[in-house]
Every structure is written in structure tokens, then in C-alpha cells.
Amino acid sequence: MWDLFERIVFFVVVQLFEIDALRLLILKNENCRRFKNLMAVHKFLPNSDEEITRTMLEKLGLRNLDDLFADIPESVRLRRPMNIPDALSEIELEKRVSEKLSRNKAAPEFLNFIGGGNWNHHVPSVIDEILSRSEFYTAYTPYQPEISQGMLQALFEYQSQMCDLTSMDVANSSMYDWSSGLGEAGRMAQRVTGRTKIVASSAASPERLGVLETYCEPAGISVTRTKFNSAGETDLDFIYSNLDDSTAAVYIENPNFLGVIERSAEDIARNCHKHGALLIVGVNPMSLGIMRSPGSYGADIVVGDGQPLGLYPNFGGPLMGIFATRSEPTLLRQMPGRLIGMTESKIGSERGYTMVLQTREQHIRREHATSNICTNESLFALAVSIYLSIMGPAGMKEIGERIVANSRYALKRLVEEGLSAPHFGGKFFGDVSLKSKPNSIDLSKSLVSYGILGGLPLGRFYSELKYISLFSFNEVHSVDDIERLISALKSVDSKIA
Amino acid sequence: MLKELSRKGRRAYSLPELDERVRDSMGDIYHELPESMLRDSPPNLPELSEPEIVRHFVRLSQMNFAIDLGMYPLGSCTMKYNPKVSQRIARNPKMANLHPYQDESTVQGTLEILFELGEILSEIAGMDRFSLAPAAGAQGEYVGALIIRNYLRDNKFTGKDEMLVPDSAHGTNPASAAMAGFKVVKIPSSDDGIVTAEAVVSKITDRTAGMMLTVPSTLGIFEREIVEVAKIIHEENGLMYYDGANMNALLGRVRPGDMGFDVIHINVHKTFATPHGGGGPGAGPVGVKAELQDYLPVPLISKTGDSYHLDYKSSKSIGFIKSFYGNSAVLLRAYCYILSLGKEGLKTVSEQAVLASNYLLSLLDGDSYSTPYSPKTPRKHEFVVSSSPLKKRYGVSAGDVAKTILDHGMHSPTIYFPLIVAEALMIEPTESEPLENLESYAQVLNEIAKLAAVEKESVLASPKNTSIGRLDEYKASHPNTMILNWNSVPASRNQS
Incomplete structure (x- = not known):
């Protein structure tokens, strides 16, 4: 009775004098009492209010949240709070992170x-706008095509544009980046040719060649690095003296990591094919409005990074790996990564898009898949598609x-x-x-x-x-x-x- | 399609006028390039104006379901709410415009954030050191498998070429192990849906390099024999790999490192709420125990005094795995998410995720959706039911159920996975769904079961409210009808 009277007095006082601080204090004390055995309400967690949580627990016939974790062995349970920071409000978080980022030096001031x-090209404003649409950026992989036609069509169009740009027949819907695309290309060359030797130009990025080795070595593929000459071009004699009928592939970049255009790319392609080896070309796609496309000089696999086509540098990630090849069944079947195809609805034969050749992929083929890749860089394939639409x-x-x-x-x-x-x-x-x-x-x-x-x-x-x-x-x-x-x-x- | 909208001469780009000082100093720029390497004709790309492009892509966005539109309980994908503050922070030009090859002194802010994130992840996972390089979970698994292989090799544990993987594992586990050169040995799940010590004993040999395991399993069941399993593997000099795809169940309750795992990856686009972008980007940082840290990919981020460096020194490292250093802009968002929740909040996240999953399961009509494997055991963040009763009674498959859900403005569960459950529906509601949505979802599933009984055709003909009806998947992948590129669309299929 007295308790109720006290509460009424408090309430009246608060209302009369509009003492917000006092009101807050009371609420806060109540909260402490209510949530001592449960948790704090958080703005991302709609059921974290005590009443809701209790309703749900009661429905399950449970006393408390600990009951849900009763099967975790006692000996390994964490019996202390994690030693990480406490929660920050949005105001504090933005302040803290922007203070840290302010120590960086970047364009446009620099x-x-x-x-x-990775290049600081201009990113057209349209890309920022479209990529901010959360219909795109908060979707998962399009496993249900009927409600993912937007992303699927965008990826199909990206694949098509990338084929037009590189003069290849098939592009997948993205790899993580140029490097991992190259690594996968090396392994694909081995599967296609049954050979285990790759000759790679040392005028290609040494870090990318490092990734190539990390991907190839477990498959028993050796990577021989060639020399470059004073022109900054790949030394042809070195390539040709290492190229024989046991070579799976040759890798060059165009323009290469030294910035130089490999004039003899077509000659290298011819010689590769003479020995039954594949030519893998790494390309800066920004050059392909004026420079010859790898497909036109005989590349079998094209890799590269879509980053210059509409992506911010972002300290080197996320990027968007280009991966394209020719349409021969032997190449297509061994291709890594997700492919989007055009098909029709069963009723009405309307045009639609869906993931295809999934029997190459890990979720179906498991240890026999062409690659373990699952998550890729779809959102940035979309960005590249927008970029190429803008540029034409x-x-x-x-x-x-x-x-x-x-x-x-x-x-x-x-x-x-x-x-x-x-x-x-x-x-x-x-x-x-x-x-x-x-x-x-x-x-x-x-x-x-x-x-x-x-x-x-x-x-x-x-x-x-x-x-x-x-x-x-x-x-x-x-x-x-x-x-x-x-x-x-x-x-x-x-x-x- | 863009190609069909194209009209010669339209453009959507603008460049500054060529400066006359540049123009006056140049002859024909094509003389500056090797003639043999010039493109004959410009690429055959569509030509459009800016308004047309914007309408095209906005229209496409309206044909795409996303977590910001409704419930998206894809099992093992952890489709939780993606905080908007992380998006705003990541747009900061001091992040977006940062070049990876800038001098180290000019990127200290980002290095500090990434270093702190590594420390935080180590504490959350009970590991000693993290590499933030892997671009996604699968790449993290590949890194982890290589670390295990190289560590065993360096320590003279020879002939260890087998990786144990449960039959309920994500497909990436066996695929990653095989890529790293391991032979995959499948461990059958017990009748309770767990990996038992007994099952491991029956498969382990002196060739066993280790075991890849996700906890809780893809059935949403905690591996209650994990401590013994880890002990058996360790006694055989094998290492334990934790697939972090299901980590959203355990934050603040139990840490992989304490359960006996030696190597772990975390899918930050799952547990730590970074947007998945319709298929990517993600990030898959890899954490290890101290004795394995020299094997992590280069570069690592180190701290000396108050300054941070990219450290390429480790001679035992598995080497480079990715261009530059990792998906930094994704990792920044994960950092923001973790700080938004804090130590207590993250624990609440897992509690709420587990509560939601059990609550939703409790509302399902058990006669239509049976719960395989110890139905009385509480599930963790996800659960798997079988719609076999509907298949047997009415010929309605899990796929049919999934398509019908789409007509209700909700995403379907993961279907036909894990492979050990017939007609599997794998449901992970996450902590982001209000109670009311969990109830609606259950109601929709229960009504579909009723509909299957009385009006099966309606279920088989679904979805009807989506932008397109069921697609011909057979035609899509058949060599004679497959279309992977707009240049190969037959004339008969052209539309305006």
C-alpha cells in the first residue's frame, strides 16, 4: 500500500515539475531490477524486452535462457564476461571510428x-545510389530465383558485358579478386590439360603470383617464374625455353605489373596452343576500350579485377575478380564459381534467370567440386555492370x-x-x-x-x-x-x- | 535487358574537357601504343543515357527480396539485420579512398581498427591470433586446411592426408579439404544427430590430419561430445578445425578455442551482420592457437608502441592468399557491429537467436513437419524439419513448400540440406525477427501443410505473386538450351 502511495507521489512530482532526469533515473532503476537475471534491451533485438522473452520461454516450458544452453559441457562454458568493449551508442560509435579514420590520409585531400x-578512378554517382539500395545489398545468394530476379539479371548482364569487353564466351558472376581468380585459373588449367607445370611472367604482380602458388602447390602444380627484360616486357626466350608438352599454362598480365604492354601476347598464345597449353591473361579491364582484348589474341582464361570499373579502393578490399573463358565444354565444365543463365518460366515461357551448372559447385559436388568458392563478390559485379552501362x-x-x-x-x-x-x-x-x-x-x-x-x-x-x-x-x-x-x-x- | 534498351549514340558518362596543354603537347595518342595491340573496334557494350540506367537498375532492385524487406530464415546463412550505422561509417572517404599500397604511415587509422578487430575476434573465439586476409568463409577454410597440413608436415607427422568431415557438414568443408590435398573421410551422424566419440574412433587412423566441424551442427544441435572428440583427434596428433558459419549460437557462452579447436574461421557476413550483397562480399578471418600463428597468411597486422605495420616476415606462413590484405571495408562493418553490441549485447544476440529458433520450431505442426534426430533436445540458432509427411501423403516436396512460402512475402528456408535429412527445411530465424514474424512464419508453414491436403495443385503451382513463376531449371543447365551471355540468346527468345 505504502509502496503504491510512494509511486503515485513520485509520478505526480515528476509530472508536475517535468523533471525528466528524475523520471529517467526511476526508469533506469526499474530496468536494473527487471533485467538483472536477463539482459539489456537492445535496439537491434526486437525480443530482448523481458516480457517478450519471458512469454517465449514460457511457451517452451523453460525457466530461463540458460536452459537453452544446458547441453554445453560444464567444463568448457565461458563463466566470465568476454573481455571486449562495452556497447557504444550510435553517437559514440561514429565518433570513435571517425577519430581513428581521421589518422588516415586519402583522396580528395591527397x-x-x-x-x-587498385586504382583511384572516378566512381560515378549512379553506382553509389544503386549500391545503397538494400534490396540488393541485404540479399543473400539467389537460391530462390523467383524472388531474386533483380540480382540474377544484373549478374547475367554483368557476365555478358564482361564477355563483350574481353571477347570471351563465358564469364562467371565473380571471384573474390584477381589473385584468387588467377589461383583458380591455375588449378583449372591442370584439370583441363592433366599437366602440372605453369610458367608465369615475373612482370606479373609478385603478390598475385604468390597467391597462384598458394592455390597451386597442394594440387602438385609447379610455378616457374620467368624473367623480364629492360623494356619491362616478359622475356620471350625464357618463356619458350620453359614451354613444352608438359606445360599446363602460361600466365602473363597485360598491361603487366610494371605498367608495360606485352606486345607479343599473340605470339605467346600461338606457342602455348602449339604445345597444348592454355594461355591465362590477367588484364586491367580499364585498358580494354582501346587495347586489344585477350580473347582476340587467343587467351583461354582471362582473369583480372573489376575494381577500376566503379569500385572504391577501400584499402584493397572488397574487390571483384574477373574470370572468363571460352565455351568449349572441356573448359566450361572445369570452370570455378557461380554462373547465371537465362531460362524461361515453366508456365507462360517468360524470360527469367537462374544459377546454372551448379553440379560443378561445392554445395552439390562437395569434395569433387571445381572449387570451394561459395560467397563471391556479387554486389560489385552489379557495380561493374552499372559502370560499363554508364561508359558504353x-x-x-x-x-x-x-x-x-x-x-x-x-x-x-x-x-x-x-x-x-x-x-x-x-x-x-x-x-x-x-x-x-x-x-x-x-x-x-x-x-x-x-x-x-x-x-x-x-x-x-x-x-x-x-x-x-x-x-x-x-x-x-x-x-x-x-x-x-x-x-x-x-x-x-x-x-x- | 540493357542490350535491348541500347540505342546508338546515347551516353551516360562525362569526362572533363581535355586540357589544351595536354592536347597541344600530343600527337595521335595511338602512335604511343604498340599497333599490334590496339583494339579494332570499341567493345560491343550497350549505349544508354543516365535516366534509363537508373530506372533499369532500380526496377531490378524491386525484383529482389532482401532482409530489409522481410524474414529471410535461410539456414546456416544467418540473415540478420545489417545495421545502417555501419554502412554510413564505411562510406567515410578516409576509408573508401584508401589505397592498399599507400605508405604505412598514412593508413594508421585503418590498421589500428583492423588490429583491434583481430584482438576482439581472438577473445570472442578463444584463439590467440587472427588473420583478416581471407575473403570469405570458404577461403578461410582453405587457409585453415593448409595451416593444418603445413604444421603437421613441419612437425614430422608424416603421412597424415585424411580429413574427417561429418556427413552433415557444409559443402565447403569437404571441398576446401580436397583443395588443400586431403582425402575426405566422412563421419556419420549418430541417431541423436551428433558426432560421437565412438564414430570418430571408428574412422580415425594414423593418417588422420584433423577434423573439420561446425558447432552447433547444421541440424542446430550442440555437439555435446565435442570435448572427447577433440581429445581423440589430438591424441592422434591431429588438429581440430572449427567452421564458424554457425557461431551465432554461441557468443559469450562457449568459445571454440575452449572446446578444443585449433583453427577457426568466422563468417563476419553471418555472425557479425555485414551485408551479404546478394552473394558477396563477405570476409572469413582465420584464427589459430599460439603454436600455429606463424602459419597464418601474410601480411599480419602487428603493433609496435603506438604504430601498426603490415608484417610479411613469417617464414612458415602459408603465403599470400588474397590481393592486398583482406576485405577491409567489410571488416570495418563487423568492427562497428561488435562495438554496437558490446560484450553483453553479443551474448544476448546468441540467446535471442537460439530462443527464436526454438520458439518457431515449437509452433510448427509436428504432424506435417517432423523433427528428425532427438526432437526433445533444444536446438540452437537453427533447426531442421522434414516435410516427408507431406511428400508421402500428398506428393508435395520441400521444394514445393519453399516456393509457396515465397508467395507470402517471406524467404524460404534452406532446402534439401543437410543431406542426411530427407525433404529437409533448414530454418534459421536469427535474433532480428520480432516474435510476431516468427508466429506468422509458423502460421504460413502450417497453412501450406493444410493446403497440400485439400488443394495440392495450388501448392505445386506456386509461386504466383513473385516477379516470375517457377523457372525451367533443366533447360537452364542443358547444353543445348543453356544461355550464359546475351550474345547467345536465340532470336525466338528476344523481347523488347
Whole structure:
């Protein structure tokens, strides 16, 4: 009785004086009492209110939540709270993370001239808008095609566009990235040819070749790395002296990791096929508006990264692995990854899309699958499809031309200012090689104070290229940006001299 | 299709005018490129304007079901709510524009977050060190299997080439083990739906390298003999691999490391609420016990004083597994999710997920949907029922039930998995579903059972309210009718 009276008095006081703080305090105390044996209500958890939880437990004939975990052996139960932070409100979380991220240096405040498999190209606004639609980004793999036609059609269209761009017959709906696509390509070459030797150009990214080895070694596949010449091109003699009837595949990149275009790609393809080996080509798809497509010079498998086509760099992930091949049944059957096909509804023969050839995949074939891949990068295949829709044939050509033009202008200015460029004699797409007085890693450190990120220090990957950097130019760089880089380079170089 | 919308001359891109200083200094840029390597004609891509593109893709989005639209209880996929704050944080230009090859001094903020995430995951999982490199769960499994193989090899445990995998395992387990060079040995589930010590003893040999196991199993049952199973494997010098796909059941209650697991991957796009993007991206960080940490892929993130580095030094490492360092933008979202819930909140997550799953199971008509394997044992985050009674009585399959659910604005369960249950419906409601939705879902399933009895044709003809009816899957994959590319669409199938 007294308790009730006390509550009424409190209530009246609170209402009269509108003492919100007091009201909150009372509520908080009540909460403490109510949830002592249960848990706190959380905004993501609709049933975490005590009443609801109790209703559910009662329906199950259980006394408390612990009953649901009674079968966990006593000896291994965690009997203390996890030693991780307490919950943060949205306000605190955003503050904490943005404080941490503010220690990073990135575009647009900094100019970025780094390439090497990930580029700071312009991302059209349409991509941000469409990728923010949670109908796409909060869906799972389209296991029920009738309610996933949107993503399935987008992936089918991505596959088609990628085939148009690379001149291949079949593209899968994505791999994790260029590297893992390459690893899978190596294993596929072994399954197709029954051979266990891969010859790979060392002008390809050393990290990607590392991934290739990690994927191939357990399958008993050896990877021989070739040399490159002073032009920055793959040494053909080395490739041909290692290419024979026991070779499963040759791997080259175009443009390669040194930025140079492999002029002899068609010749390499011919020689591969003469020996019954496959040619795997890693490609920067951004170059394909003006450069020859791998399919047109005889590639059997094309890998690469969709990142330049509409994805932010995101510190290197997530990316989007391109994987395309020709339509011969021997290749198609051995292909890894998810494929989307066009079909019809059973009633009415309406056009529809669904996952196909699933009998290659792990959820059906288990240890006999062509790959273990399940989750891929579908959302970014969608992004690439939007990007290629935006650019079209004219846009891909014009952006390719712009990259060539800007990089040639930069080279001309570097030469005019007495800097040592290009280091490699081969023809390049958008990456200018520069020899600097400081070693390449120190050079990139020094440029940070000029508001510049880059170039790519090749010394990080090749001991013999300690003083060589690659500067990657693209459509976002204005002449003023390029001039800022040139004057910073001059200044850094002159300090060493 | 985009291709059918295309009209020559339309464009949706804009580039800055070519600067005259660039133009004046250049001749024909094509002379700058090797002639043999020039493209004959531009790629045959569709040509559209911006409004058409936006309408096309927005329309496609309206033909796609997602967790933001309704209940999505795909078993073993943990389709929980994806917090919006994580999305906003990940759009920060200091994350989105960060290049992986920037100088280390310019990426300290992100390295710090990733380092902290590794520490947090270690504590949650009871492991000692995490690599954040793997792009997805399956890649994590492959990494884990390689770590086991290399560790055994380095420690002179030779001839160990068999990996034990239960018959209820996710398909990725045997596929990953096989990719790493192991022979897969299947362990049958007991009548109670668990892996018993006895079953392991009957299959273990001196060739056993280890065992890959998800706990709780894909039946949603906790492996109550796990401590003995781990002991048996360890006594044979094998290692225990934990498939973290089902970790949403156990947060704060029991840790894989304490159960005897040596290597683990976590699907952050499941347990830690990062959006799955209609099939990806995900991330599959791998954690190990101290004696295995040198085997993790390179680079690891290390801390010296107040600064963070990418560490490539380990000589025992399995090597590179991925371009750059991992799906950092996904991992950032997982970090945000974990901090949004905190230590108590994460425990509540698992409690609520398990409660929801048992609650939903209790509402199902047991006469139509039977519960195989120890029906009295509480399930964890997911459960499996069999619609065999409907198949036997009316000829209505699990697939038919699934298609009918779609007509109610809900996603169907995972079907025909695990393989050890006939007509399996594998249901994982997650902690995100309000009680009312759990009740509606049960009601829909129960009504479908009734409908099967009185109007079977209606069930077989479903779905009717979706953007398209049932698809011809046979035609889709048949070599004579398969279409993988818009250039191979026969003229008879063209539509405007």
C-alpha cells in the first residue's frame, strides 16, 4: 500500500515539475531490477524486452535462457564476461571510428598516383545510389530465383558485358579478386590439360603470383617464374625455353605489373596452343576500350579485377575478380564459381534467370567440386555492370585515351624537368616508370608531406628495382595535379642531389 | 535487358574537357601504343543515357527480396539485420579512398581498427591470433586446411592426408579439404544427430590430419561430445578445425578455442551482420592457437608502441592468399557491429537467436513437419524439419513448400540440406525477427501443410505473386538450351 502511495507521489512530482532526469533515473532503476537475471534491451533485438522473452520461454516450458544452453559441457562454458568493449551508442560509435579514420590520409585531400592492381578512378554517382539500395545489398545468394530476379539479371548482364569487353564466351558472376581468380585459373588449367607445370611472367604482380602458388602447390602444380627484360616486357626466350608438352599454362598480365604492354601476347598464345597449353591473361579491364582484348589474341582464361570499373579502393578490399573463358565444354565444365543463365518460366515461357551448372559447385559436388568458392563478390559485379552501362563503348574508349594522354603529358614534363623517366623502354598504358635518387620507398614517404600518395615503390616487390617507382595517371588527374607532382618530385630529388 | 534498351549514340558518362596543354603537347595518342595491340573496334557494350540506367537498375532492385524487406530464415546463412550505422561509417572517404599500397604511415587509422578487430575476434573465439586476409568463409577454410597440413608436415607427422568431415557438414568443408590435398573421410551422424566419440574412433587412423566441424551442427544441435572428440583427434596428433558459419549460437557462452579447436574461421557476413550483397562480399578471418600463428597468411597486422605495420616476415606462413590484405571495408562493418553490441549485447544476440529458433520450431505442426534426430533436445540458432509427411501423403516436396512460402512475402528456408535429412527445411530465424514474424512464419508453414491436403495443385503451382513463376531449371543447365551471355540468346527468345 505504502509502496503504491510512494509511486503515485513520485509520478505526480515528476509530472508536475517535468523533471525528466528524475523520471529517467526511476526508469533506469526499474530496468536494473527487471533485467538483472536477463539482459539489456537492445535496439537491434526486437525480443530482448523481458516480457517478450519471458512469454517465449514460457511457451517452451523453460525457466530461463540458460536452459537453452544446458547441453554445453560444464567444463568448457565461458563463466566470465568476454573481455571486449562495452556497447557504444550510435553517437559514440561514429565518433570513435571517425577519430581513428581521421589518422588516415586519402583522396580528395591527397593526390593519389598509385596503381598496382587498385586504382583511384572516378566512381560515378549512379553506382553509389544503386549500391545503397538494400534490396540488393541485404540479399543473400539467389537460391530462390523467383524472388531474386533483380540480382540474377544484373549478374547475367554483368557476365555478358564482361564477355563483350574481353571477347570471351563465358564469364562467371565473380571471384573474390584477381589473385584468387588467377589461383583458380591455375588449378583449372591442370584439370583441363592433366599437366602440372605453369610458367608465369615475373612482370606479373609478385603478390598475385604468390597467391597462384598458394592455390597451386597442394594440387602438385609447379610455378616457374620467368624473367623480364629492360623494356619491362616478359622475356620471350625464357618463356619458350620453359614451354613444352608438359606445360599446363602460361600466365602473363597485360598491361603487366610494371605498367608495360606485352606486345607479343599473340605470339605467346600461338606457342602455348602449339604445345597444348592454355594461355591465362590477367588484364586491367580499364585498358580494354582501346587495347586489344585477350580473347582476340587467343587467351583461354582471362582473369583480372573489376575494381577500376566503379569500385572504391577501400584499402584493397572488397574487390571483384574477373574470370572468363571460352565455351568449349572441356573448359566450361572445369570452370570455378557461380554462373547465371537465362531460362524461361515453366508456365507462360517468360524470360527469367537462374544459377546454372551448379553440379560443378561445392554445395552439390562437395569434395569433387571445381572449387570451394561459395560467397563471391556479387554486389560489385552489379557495380561493374552499372559502370560499363554508364561508359558504353564510347566512354571506355575515351577514358582509355584520356589515361594514355595524361600519362604521356606527365612523362613529357618529367623529361623536361630532367627527371629520369621512363625507366622501362616498353610501351605503357597509364603507368610511368621513374628512377629516383632516393630509393622508391623513401620517395613515397617523402611525397606524403607534399600531399601526394605514390608512386608505387617497385622496390617493395623487386630488389633489383629499388630506385624505380610507377606513377599511375588517370581521368581524375588534372594538369595542375600533374604539375604539383612534378614539382614535388623535383624538390625531393634535388634534396638528395 | 540493357542490350535491348541500347540505342546508338546515347551516353551516360562525362569526362572533363581535355586540357589544351595536354592536347597541344600530343600527337595521335595511338602512335604511343604498340599497333599490334590496339583494339579494332570499341567493345560491343550497350549505349544508354543516365535516366534509363537508373530506372533499369532500380526496377531490378524491386525484383529482389532482401532482409530489409522481410524474414529471410535461410539456414546456416544467418540473415540478420545489417545495421545502417555501419554502412554510413564505411562510406567515410578516409576509408573508401584508401589505397592498399599507400605508405604505412598514412593508413594508421585503418590498421589500428583492423588490429583491434583481430584482438576482439581472438577473445570472442578463444584463439590467440587472427588473420583478416581471407575473403570469405570458404577461403578461410582453405587457409585453415593448409595451416593444418603445413604444421603437421613441419612437425614430422608424416603421412597424415585424411580429413574427417561429418556427413552433415557444409559443402565447403569437404571441398576446401580436397583443395588443400586431403582425402575426405566422412563421419556419420549418430541417431541423436551428433558426432560421437565412438564414430570418430571408428574412422580415425594414423593418417588422420584433423577434423573439420561446425558447432552447433547444421541440424542446430550442440555437439555435446565435442570435448572427447577433440581429445581423440589430438591424441592422434591431429588438429581440430572449427567452421564458424554457425557461431551465432554461441557468443559469450562457449568459445571454440575452449572446446578444443585449433583453427577457426568466422563468417563476419553471418555472425557479425555485414551485408551479404546478394552473394558477396563477405570476409572469413582465420584464427589459430599460439603454436600455429606463424602459419597464418601474410601480411599480419602487428603493433609496435603506438604504430601498426603490415608484417610479411613469417617464414612458415602459408603465403599470400588474397590481393592486398583482406576485405577491409567489410571488416570495418563487423568492427562497428561488435562495438554496437558490446560484450553483453553479443551474448544476448546468441540467446535471442537460439530462443527464436526454438520458439518457431515449437509452433510448427509436428504432424506435417517432423523433427528428425532427438526432437526433445533444444536446438540452437537453427533447426531442421522434414516435410516427408507431406511428400508421402500428398506428393508435395520441400521444394514445393519453399516456393509457396515465397508467395507470402517471406524467404524460404534452406532446402534439401543437410543431406542426411530427407525433404529437409533448414530454418534459421536469427535474433532480428520480432516474435510476431516468427508466429506468422509458423502460421504460413502450417497453412501450406493444410493446403497440400485439400488443394495440392495450388501448392505445386506456386509461386504466383513473385516477379516470375517457377523457372525451367533443366533447360537452364542443358547444353543445348543453356544461355550464359546475351550474345547467345536465340532470336525466338528476344523481347523488347
